[in-house]
Each structure stands twice: as structure tokens, then as C-alpha cells.
Amino acid sequence: MNNRFPNSEIRVVLIGVGAIGCEIARLLLKKRGVRIVGAVDTAPNKAGRDLGEVIGLNEKLGITILKDIGELNARADVAIHATTSTLSKAYPQIIELIKKRLNVISTCEELSYPFIVSEELSRNIDNLAKNHGVTVLGTGINPGFLMDTLVIFLTTVCQEIRHIHVERVIDAAKRRLPFQIKIGAGLSVEEFKEKVSNGDITGHIGLKQSIAMISNALDLKLERVEEEPITPIIAENEVRSAFITVKPGFAAGLFQRAHGIINGKAMITLSFKAYIGASEEYDSIVIDGIPPVNEKISPCIHGDVGTVAVIVNMIPRVINAPPGLKTMKDLQVPSAILSDMRSFIVGKP
Amino acid sequence: MNNRFPNSEIRVVLIGVGAIGCEIARLLLKKRGVRIVGAVDTAPNKAGRDLGEVIGLNEKLGITILKDIGELNARADVAIHATTSTLSKAYPQIIELIKKRLNVISTCEELSYPFIVSEELSRNIDNLAKNHGVTVLGTGINPGFLMDTLVIFLTTVCQEIRHIHVERVIDAAKRRLPFQIKIGAGLSVEEFKEKVSNGDITGHIGLKQSIAMISNALDLKLERVEEEPITPIIAENEVRSAFITVKPGFAAGLFQRAHGIINGKAMITLSFKAYIGASEEYDSIVIDGIPPVNEKISPCIHGDVGTVAVIVNMIPRVINAPPGLKTMKDLQVPSAILSDMRSFIVGKP
Numbered sequence: 001m002n003n004r005f006p007n008s009e010i011r012v013v014l015i016g017v018g019a020i021g022c023e024i025a026r027l028l029l030k031k032r033g034v035r036i037v038g039a040v041d042t043a044p045n046k047a048g049r050d051l052g053e054v055i056g057l058n059e060k061l062g063i064t065i066l067k068d069i070g071e072l073n074a075r076a077d078v079a080i081h082a083t084t085s086t087l088s089k090a091y092p093q094i095i096e097l098i099k100k101r102l103n104v105i106s107t108c109e110e111l112s113y114p115f116i117v118s119e120e121l122s123r124n125i126d127n128l129a130k131n132h133g134v135t136v137l138g139t140g141i142n143p144g145f146l147m148d149t150l151v152i153f154l155t156t157v158c159q160e161i162r163h164i165h166v167e168r169v170i171d172a173a174k175r176r177l178p179f180q181i182k183i184g185a186g187l188s189v190e191e192f193k194e195k196v197s198n199g200d201i202t203g204h205i206g207l208k209q210s211i212a213m214i215s216n217a218l219d220l221k222l223e224r225v226e227e228e229p230i231t232p233i234i235a236e237n238e239v240r241s242a243f244i245t246v247k248p249g250f251a252a253g254l255f256q257r258a259h260g261i262i263n264g265k266a267m268i269t270l271s272f273k274a275y276i277g278a279s280e281e282y283d284s285i286v287i288d289g290i291p292p293v294n295e296k297i298s299p300c301i302h303g304d305v306g307t308v309a310v311i312v313n314m315i316p317r318v319i320n321a322p323p324g325l326k327t328m329k330d331l332q333v334p335s336a337i338l339s340d341m342r343s344f345i346v347g348k349p
Numbered sequence: 350m351n352n353r354f355p356n357s358e359i360r361v362v363l364i365g366v367g368a369i370g371c372e373i374a375r376l377l378l379k380k381r382g383v384r385i386v387g388a389v390d391t392a393p394n395k396a397g398r399d400l401g402e403v404i405g406l407n408e409k410l411g412i413t414i415l416k417d418i419g420e421l422n423a424r425a426d427v428a429i430h431a432t433t434s435t436l437s438k439a440y441p442q443i444i445e446l447i448k449k450r451l452n453v454i455s456t457c458e459e460l461s462y463p464f465i466v467s468e469e470l471s472r473n474i475d476n477l478a479k480n481h482g483v484t485v486l487g488t489g490i491n492p493g494f495l496m497d498t499l500v501i502f503l504t505t506v507c508q509e510i511r512h513i514h515v516e517r518v519i520d521a522a523k524r525r526l527p528f529q530i531k532i533g534a535g536l537s538v539e540e541f542k543e544k545v546s547n548g549d550i551t552g553h554i555g556l557k558q559s560i561a562m563i564s565n566a567l568d569l570k571l572e573r574v575e576e577e578p579i580t581p582i583i584a585e586n587e588v589r590s591a592f593i594t595v596k597p598g599f600a601a602g603l604f605q606r607a608h609g610i611i612n613g614k615a616m617i618t619l620s621f622k623a624y625i626g627a628s629e630e631y632d633s634i635v636i637d638g639i640p641p642v643n644e645k646i647s648p649c650i651h652g653d654v655g656t657v658a659v660i661v662n663m664i665p666r667v668i669n670a671p672p673g674l675k676t677m678k679d680l681q682v683p684s685a686i687l688s689d690m691r692s693f694i695v696g697k698p
Contacts, residue, residue, distance in 0.1 A: 027508055141506060153502055155685035157490060157650050159376055159658045219688040289685075291654045295646045301506050305640045309508045329682050336504035336638075339568040 010315060010341055011076040013038035013102065015093060016083035017046055017065060019176060020107055022055040023308045024080055031312065033341035037074040039065045069096045078315055081106035085205045087117045091125070094136060098128045103318050104136045105311055111138025112148070113209035113216075113327055116225070126325035135321040139314055139328055141306030142168065143206030143213070146283045146297075147270055149328040151210075152217040154285055154293055161289035164214065167271040170300055171278040172253050173241035179303070183253040183274045184232060186244040192232040192251040203230045207258040207270045214268055215260050217329045226259045226266070239277030252276045313337050316344030359664060359690055360425040362387035362451065364442060365432035366395055366414060368525060369456055371404040372657045373429055380661065382690035386423040388414045418445045427664055430455035434554045436466045440474070443485060447477045452667050453485045454660055460487025461497070462558035462565075462676055465574070475674035484670040488663055488677055490655030491517065492555030492562070495632045495646075496619055498677040500559075501566040503634055503642055510638035513563065516620040519649055520627040521602050522590035528652070532602045532623045533581060535593040541581040541600040552579045556607040556619045563617055564609050566678040575608045575615070588626030601625045662686050665693030 010033060014021055017039055028036055039051045046054050052061035066072060079102040084090050087110040094111070097104050114122045129136045138144070147166045155161060172180050184192045184201045195201040208225045215222035232251035239246045246252045253275025260268035281300040287293035317331045328334070337344060359382060363370055366388055377385055388400045395403050401410035415421060428451040433439050436459040443460070446453050463471045478485045487493065496515045504510060521529050533541045533550045544550040557574045564571035581600035588595045595601045602624025609617035630649040636642035666680045677683070686693060 030508075145506060149682060150502070152684045153499070153682055156662050156683040157494060157655045157658050158685045159379075159654065159661070161685055161687060217682075217684045219686075219692045291651045291658075293646060293650065294648070295644065297642060297644045299643070301642065302640045305508065306506045309506050309640075312508070313505050329684070331682065333498060333502055333566075333678050333680065333682055334505040335501045335566045335678070336507045336510055337568075338510060343568045 009033050009035040010078065010319070010345070011035055011037045011074070012315070013040070013072060013074060013076045013079050015040050015069060015079050015081040015097065017041040017051065017054055018082060019178070020304060020307060021080075021082040023304060024082065024311055025051060025055045027308050027312050031337065031341055032339065033343070034315065036061070036063060037076050038072050039063055040067070040069050040072060041065050042067055069093060072100065076102055077319060078103045078105060080311060081108065085109045085202075087111055087114050087121055091121050094125055095128060098125070098132050098134055098136065101132050101134055103134045105314055105318055106136070106138045107140050107307060107311060108138050109140070109143055109205040110209060112140065112143035112206060113213040114138065114325070116208055116212040122325060129325055130323045133323045135318045135323055136325045137314060137318050137327070137331070139310055141301055141303055141310055142204070143209045144328055145306070145310055146301060147206070148210035148213040151214050151285055152329050154295060155218060155287065157291065157293060158287060158289040161218075161287055163266070163288040164268045165271070165286045166210075166269070167282070167284045168273070168300060169278055169280065169282050170274040170303070171276070171281045172274050173239075173276045175303065177243045179274075180241055180244055180276065184251045185241070185253050185276050186246050187232075187251045189232055189234065189249075189251060196230050201230065201254070203254050203256050204272045204274065207256060207272060210270055211258055211260040211268050213327055213329060215262065220260070220262045220267065223261045223264070226261055228257045231255050233273060233275040235277065241276050244276065246276055309336070316341055320346050358382050358384040359427065359668070359694070360384055360386045360423070361664070362389070362421060362423060362425045362428050363400075364389045364418060364428050364430040364446065366390040366400065366403055367431060368527070369653060369656060370429075370431040372653060373431065373660055374400060374404045376657050376661050380686065380690055381688065382692070383664065385410070385412060386425050387421050388412055389416070389418050389421060390414050391416055418442060421449065425451055426668060427452045427454060429660060430457065434458045434551075436460055436463050436470055440470050443474055444477060447474070447481050447483055447485065450481050450483055452483045454663055454667055455485070455487045456489050456656060456660060457487050458489070458492055458554040459558060461489065461492040461555060462562040463487065463674070465557055465561040471674060478674055479672045482672045484667045484672055485674045486663060486667050486676070486680070488659055490650055490652055490659055491553070492558045493677055494655070494659055495650060496555070497559035497562040500563050500634055501678050503644060504567060504636065506640065506642060507636060507638040510567075510636055512615070512637040513617045514620070514635045515559075515618070516631070516633045517622070517649060518627055518629065518631050519623040519652070520625070520630045521623045522588075522625045524652065526592045528623075529590055529593055529625065533600045534590070534602050534625050535595050536581070536600045538581055538583065538598075538600060545579050550579065550603070552603050552605050553621045553623065556605060556621060559619055560607055560609040560617050562676055562678055564611065569609070569611045569616065572610045572613070575610055577606045580604050582622060582624040584626065590625050593625065595625055658685070665690055669695050
């Protein structure tokens with residue numbers, strides 16, 4: 001506890017006010033000791049409007065959404081960045097935020113463990129962040145927590161480990177329409193395959209990052225990540241969500257699997273299933289080790305709700321962390337922030 | 350990664366070579382980058398003998414077990430302390446170890462969160478450790494991980510929390526005889542009650558510490574910990590372990606429960622059941638929050654095996670931590686140490 005924020009709240013700017021950005025804004029408004037002081041979104045139907053309106057409040061917040069990060073001039077402590085999944089798109093934005101001396105917490109999936117995407121861009125971010133005395137973290141519920149940091153954390157009880165299998169199974173009917181579309185729900189098998197090959201269906205982004213983060217945390221010599229092709233999960237019976245009806249024989253969603261190859265064999269396997277009609281939703285971690293660990297969260301943690309929580313809960317951890325590009329495993333054991341957020345600030349070392 | 354241990358291994362001394370101390374020694378001998386350089390045990394049947402003999406090896410290790418911490422003169426980095434559950438008994442030993450400029454990792458249950466036992470002793474340890482540039486940590490599987498640090502870690506996915514319920518259910522038949530005796534297995538109900546009231550049955554020590562650690566991590570205003578009286582779990586049918594047969598109507602083990610009272614009501618409830626014949630062993634965490642979290646490890650993590658793992662895995666984290674008295678929640682996200690332990694050393698800030 002220190003006096004870095006004795007009179008003022010922790011000041012946050014939002015970069016990206018899409019579905020997740022809006023939920024983050026709504027949660028921040030409920031939290032004590034933190035205040036939104038600016039917002040940026042390039043979408044023509046958002047820039048120029050009041051943030052309160054855009055996130056669905058009945059009142060204005062007095063914060064006009066700016067079109068460009070360059071226009072930001074409010075003094076702030078942290079930028080919450082929620083605009084893209086890919087490092088290459090996030091990169092110029094992150095660089096701009098660092099130059100404004102803002103700590104950055106980003107939902108960008110590839111930024112959760114960016115070293116495996118581009119060592120050069122990662123090094124640039126790290127160096128620039130150090131030069132400007134700020135910390136950059138990519139996180140969210142997954143990648144960022146369920147299939148990586150939680151796995152790393154649970155290995156603490158093990159004396160030896162032979163294999164780690166992590167599985168996430170989601171009933172897509174409970175998720176937003178864009179998510180249902182992203183996983184190909186309702187498509188014929190031919191359409192599904194076409195959309196996978198032309199990149200319209202990307203599936204979950206992050207298995208690679210999660211495997212690399214686990215390997216690095218455990219100091220395993222990761223030779224490569226093997227990603228199996230994305231395959232459709234075929235509906236046996238008709239299943240439906242509020243938006244999509246899937247006929248028997250059509251794709252209800254997708255299955256992805258990736259392996260971390262260490263010393264020539266798969267030591268880490270991550271399986272991801274998201275489809276309409278999943279009878280059981282869960283997040284499971286099975287560690288074949290001494291002792292064995294057989295852990296399950298059931299139902300699975302809701303992606304959007306969890307991501308918003310993780311992003312907001314990491315604000316004090318990122319303010320406290322040494323400058324540079326960090327990943328979840330590098331920081332202090334995280335927790336929920338239920339009281340005044342300033343109580344969690346101890347200041348950068 | 351740094352060069353603090355370029356040529357030599359991390360040097361460990363063992364304080365206490367009882368059941369847990371022996372298992373820790375055996376695990377340390379399997380790990381790379383770490384070496385046992387001394388051992389202390391006051392027991393007349395251990396002091397003066399070679400450590401290898403005492404831990405059941407067929408060879409001597411060339412380490413004679415000393416009778417007293419004062420006799421230790423090997424240069425070392427970390428003392429692993431496994432002699433007692435209570436802070437008052439551990440205190441003079443910890444103080445002596447700190448004065449020898451040793452980082453300390455202790456299995457002492459009350460040291461996992463000692464502030465609730467004695468603020469004065471905790472402050473003394475903290476000050477002395479800071480003066481000597483070393484770090485002190487009390488940990489183990491429970492308290493230290495399953496019913497506290499893991500709970501804190503899992504709250505990261507939550508936006509709001511109303512109540513936390515943690516439960517550990519152990520089949521005592523799978524544990525050591527001293528554990529079975531400690532929980533009163535095989536006693537009549539009258540004997541059980543007598544042994545509870547005269548302190549022969551202490552049950553699990555740590556519920557209080559776990560509640561206090563969770564409350565502190567979440568910055569909740571803990572008013573008090575309410576511990577329910579220890580009650581016997583009565584065998585309905587005859588149940589048995591390798592050592593003890595429990596007749597119907599007799600105590601198969603015990604049930605303990607404690608509550609963290611916050612804003613006048615129980616916000617945290619910890620339940621602990623250990624008895625011979627438990628049909629399902631598990632560790633569960635249920636968070637009534639947004640989102641809800643329903644987590645279970647099944648079977649439960651074996652206490653001794655897990656404690657030994659946690660103690661050894663925390664060695665580099667404790668070497669890396671700033672000086673002072675720390676608890677698990679204060680340190681970097683922990684993990685298993687599967688490769689050369691020196692790779693995990695970054696040095697004190």
C-alpha cells in the first residue's frame with residue numbers, strides 16, 4: 001500500500017470499444033478507485049459519440065470517443081487495449097500507447113505469449129516499454145488463464161510430470177453470435193472446410209501461445225508446436241442457438257488440438273471444442289505426474305465474462321510490475337479485485 | 350537467468366529429518382542444480398548418523414546429521430525447515446536460521462500466514478529477514494496451496510464474489526499412521542471428544558491461516574475467523590486401513606469447518622474431512638460469483654506428496670523474492686521445477 005494514488009483514482013483509457021471493450025467499461029464503472037478518462041475507437045458509428053451512450057447507459061459519461069490514439073491527451077496510468085487478436089495489427093497501437101507512457105493490458109490473443117509469433121516485435125515492445133518505464137501484458141480468460149497460467153500454477157503440486165492434457169469444451173449456444181459464426185456453426189461440411197482454408201474460420205487463437213507459455217514456465221525445451229487442422233464437429237441431431245439452427249450432418253462448431261513437442265514427443269496437449277449443443281461444458285487439466293492431478297471446472301468459465309474480469313483484475317498487478325513486456329506467469333499470483341483498486345498498488349520496484 | 354550459481358549448485362540444509370524431511374531429501378537428490386549440504390535433527394536416533402542412512406538409501410551421503418542448528422557451518426542458500434506445526438515452536442529456529450543468512454522455507458502450518466497467530470513474532474521475523482537480506486516462507490500443500498493460494502488464484506476470473514466454499518475430503522486410509530491417529534480414527538466417540546478437549550487431537554492446522562490469507566489477498570475486511578468444534582465422523586459400517594479397524598459407531602476420522610466473517614457474515618467457508626473409508630476424495634472450490642466457479646480436483650492431492658513438491662518447487666521463488674517474511678500470495682506465480690533449478694533463479698531485486 002503506498003501513496004501513489006492518494007487523491008486521484010487509477011486512470012484508464014480504453015482502446016477499442018467493441019463487445020469486450022464495452023463490457024470492460026461497464027465493469028470499470030462499478031469498481032472503486034479506478035476511473036475511465038478516455039476512449040478510442042475507429043468505427044465511424046462510435047468515434048465522436050459519448051462513451052456512456054455507446055456502452056448502453058442511460059447517461060452520458062462526458063467522455064467523447066476519439067478516432068485515433070494520437071488524439072488522446074488525458075493523463076492516464078493504464079490503457080486497456082481490445083481491438084485485435086493478432087500481434088501484427090496490435091503492434092503499432094501498442095507502440096503508440098507505450099510512447100504515451102501508458103501501461104498496457106491487451107486482449108490481443110497473440111500478445112499473451114508473443115515471442116512465438118515474432119521475436120523481433122516482442123523485443124521491440126519490451127525495450128520500448130523498459131525505456132518508458134511501463135509494463136505491457138496480453139491476457140484474458142484464454143489464452144491468458146485457463147489453458148496456460150492455471151496449468152502452470154497447478155504444476156506446483158507435482159514432483160514429476162510426464163504429460164499435461166488440457167481441454168476446453170464450450171456450448172457455443174451460450175456465446176455471442178460473432179463467436180458462433182467464428183466457429184462455423186450451421187455450415188455444411190464443404191462450406192466449413194472452404195472457410196477454414198480461406199481463413200474465414202480462424203477458430204480459437206491462442207493454443208500455440210498457451211503451449212509456449214507453459215513450456216517456458218516449466219523450462220522445457222519446446223521443439224515445436226504441432227497444430228492439427230481445424231475440423232468440424234458434426235451435429236447428429238438438430239441443435240440450435242438463439243441465432244443459428246444446425247441440421248443433422250452440418251457443422252455445429254469446431255475441434256482444435258495442438259501439441260507441445262518436447263524431447264521428440266508430445267508432452268503438452270491442448271484440446272479446444274466449441275459447438276452448439278455441447279452436453280457438458282468444462283475446462284479440465286489432467287497432469288500425468290507425481291502426484292497425478294485431475295482438475296475440472298464445470299461448467300467452463302464463460303469466455304467474455306471471464307476475459308473482462310481477468311483484464312480488470314490485472315490492472316494493479318501491471319502497475320506494480322517491473323517495466324517491460326510481461327506474460328501472466330511473470331507476475332505475482334493474481335486475484336479478484338473486489339475493494340478499492342488502489343489498495344492493491346505497491347508501486348513499481 | 351543470471352550467473353549467481355554459475356559453477357555451484359543451489360545449496361540446501363535440512364532442518365528436521367522426520368517423515369516429511371526425509372521425503373524432501375529424497376526429492377532433492379533427484380533434482381538438478383541443487384545439493385543438500387547439511388542436515389539437523391534433534392532426535393537421538395538420528396543426530397550423528399549419515400543422512401543417506403536415515404532417509405533409507407543404500408549409500409552414505411557424507412552428511413552427518415547435526416543435533417543443533419548452532420552446529421551448522423556449511424555455506425548454504427536455503428534452509429528447509431520441517432520440525433513443527435506451531436509458530437511459537439518454529440520461531441526460535443527460524444530466527445537462528447535467518448541469523449545464519451539462510452532463506453527459509455518451512456512446512457510449519459502456522460507460518461503459512463503467521464500474522465493471525467502473532468503479529469509481534471511475524472514482525473520480528475520480517476524485520477530480521479530484511480536486515481539479513483533473506484526471505485522466509487511457510488508453505489505446503491495445505492495450508493499453502495489447495496485451500497488458500499489456489500482459491501486466491503481462481504478468483505482472478507471473477508468480476509464479483511458473494512461467497513467462497515472450499516472443501517477437502519481425504520480418505521485417511523491412504524495416509525501415514527500418525528495422520529490416522531491425529532484424526533482420531535478408531536476411537537469411541539467419548540475417547541474422541543476427550544482427546545479433542547485435552548488437545549491430543551488437533552486435527553488439521555491451517556484453516557484459520559487459509560481464511561486469513563484469502564481475506565488479505567482479496568483486501569476483504571476480515572472481522573474474525575469462526576472455527577466450529579472438531580466433530581467425529583462416525584463409521585456406519587466397519588471400515589479399515591492397513592493399521593486401524595473402525596467398528597460401526599466409532600470415529601472413522603474428523604470434520605472441521607471454519608468461516609471467515611466479513612461485514613457480519615460468513616463470506617468464506619472452509620470444510621475439512623479426513624476419515625477412513627471416504628468414498629470420494631477431492632479438493633473442491635465453489636465461488637458464488639460472476640461468473641460462478643465450480644472447480645474440483647479429484648482425487649484430492651495427496652498431502653505428503655504434494656507438500657514435498659510445493660516445498661521443493663518454491664526454492665527458486667524464495668531465492669528470487671525480496672527479503673522479508675512472505676506468504677504464497679506475495680510471490681510470482683509458482684510452477685513445478687522439472688529442469689535444472691538454477692534456470693529459475695533471477696536473483697533478488
